[in-house]
Amino acid sequence: MSGALFDExxxxxxxxxxxxNALVGAMNIARMEIHDEQQYYICNIWSPLDQITNCDGQAFGGAVFFLLTTAGWSLLSTILSKHRVVLQQTSV
Known part of the structure; x- marks a missing residue:
């Protein structure tokens, strides 16, 4: 996936x-990093999920897959196996 398509x-x-999230009282921000040897992306995802655990290298681990599905990131599922994925959680 090209950087421009990813950004859009x-x-x-x-x-x-x-x-x-405008309808949700409490929110979490998940910082998502996707990178390999040539590409590097960082996204802050606002999510009403109660818990997002750190997940490193498990492209289809429960937290990553659940977050991607909930946030509408299913298009990334085909490339995640080639990338190292890190999720970091901050409460707001």
Whole structure:
């Protein structure tokens, strides 16, 4: 996936998440990093999930898969197996 396509989809997802989170009292911010030897992406995902655990190297681990599914990141599932994924959680 090219960087431009990733960025455009990320903007769409962020808009959807912010609209959804406007209805939620408590939010979490998940910082998502996807990288390999040639590409590196960082996204802050606003999510109403109660818990997001750190997950390193498990592309389809429960936390990553659940977050991607909930946040609408299913398009990334085909490339995640080639990347190292790190999720970090901060409460707001």
């Amino acid at each position: 989809r990320a903007k769409e997802v962020m808009k959807e998440m912010l609209e959804m």
